[in-house]
Amino acid sequence: MRVIYMGTPDFSVLPLRRIAERHEVVLAVTQPDKPKGRGYKMLPTPVKECAQSLGIEVYQPEKINDEAVIEYLRSFEADIIVVAAYGKKLPVSILEMPKYKCINIHASLLPRYRGAAPINRAIMNGDKTGGVTIMNMAEGMDTGDIILQRSFDISTMTAGEYHDRLSEVGSDAVLEAMELIESGRACPVKQNDDEATHAAKITKEECLVEFDMNATAAYNKIRGLSPVPCAYIVLNGKRIKIVECELSCDEGEPGKVLCADKNGIKIAFVGGSIVLKRIRPEGSGEMTAWAYVLGHEAEFR
C-alpha cells in the first residue's frame, strides 16, 4: 500500500520502520522542529530523523488544517494514512481522504485512557493489564471504531518499559490491521463510550511525591513517571528524582529515612516504605542511591 505516516516522538519510530519494510511509505508527516533542550537548540523530531535515514520524504507543516497542506497531502494519492502520536488533531478532510481512511495506533486499551498520557496514567493507577489499540480515526479524541487490540501484563513495569513494549506490540498490530483492511476482512467495533476514561496530560506539580501518601500509591506513581518526566521527592531540602525504587512493608514515621545502605535508601510512607534504588539528584546525573549516601554521609547519620 501507499502510506502516509504521521507521528512525532520516539513511540512512533518503530512502527514507521516496520511499516516501511512492508509498504511504500511515500511521506512522513511530523511536527516542525522547535528550539528545545538546553540552550534552545533546534532538534529534529525522532520521526524526522528516522524517516530521513530511510530516505522517506519529510513534511513538517506548521498548521495541519490548511487548504494548501491538505492539497499537498492529497497529491501523494496514498491508500491509507497511519497516525501514531502525531500531536495535532486532524480535520475531517484528511480523515476521509485516502481509500482506506486513517488508522491510529493508541497506547491504551480503549475506551480506557483516551487522551494525552495513556501510558503514564495506566501505570500510575496501578493497572495490572495494559495494551495497544488500532482503530479507525474519528473526529472525537480517540473515539474511533476499534480494529484490533493487544494486551499484556504491566503490573511490574515502569512507564518507560511499558512505552517500549507498546511500541513493539503496536508495530506488529498495525501491520496486522493493515492486512485486514487491505483484504477487506477488518470489522471495526464501536467503542463503549460509557466505559471511557480520560488520561490527562502530566503536570509538573504531579511529579512531586510527598511522604504522607500511601506507599503503594507512591510506588505506582513513581513507576508511572519513570523515566520521564520522573517523580521526585524533597529530601533535606534537595530535589531528588527517583528513577527506580522498590516497595517495602517496613513502616515508620512518614518521611523518615529508615535505613541507607547498599540496598538503597529506605523512606517511610503511610502503610509501608519505598526503597530508592537509582536516583537523580538535582544538578547531577543518575546514580545508585548508595553512591549518593557515600557522598552525603553527614545527611544520613
Next chain:
RNA sequence: CGCGGGGUAGAGCAGUCUGGUAGCUCGUCGGGCUCAUAACCCGGAGGUCAUGUGGUUCAAAUCCCUUCCCCGCAA
C-alpha cells in the same frame, strides 16, 4: 546568546569564598581476625584537580580568561 548547577582516584563527594605538601566514604589489591562473612582490624595501589606550553602570583584545585563536555529547569 532562555535560566541555573557541575567536571578533583574505578564510584559518590569535600576542599575553592579567606591561594601555601591532594582529602573523605565506598570499591579495589595484600595481610590479619573468624567456623564463616557483604562484618571488623592493619597496610598498599590508584590524581598532569576537564581543557589551554593561557593570565595574575614567590606559590593556583583555589583568583581571572579560553575551549570542550555533562546535568537540572524551562519549552
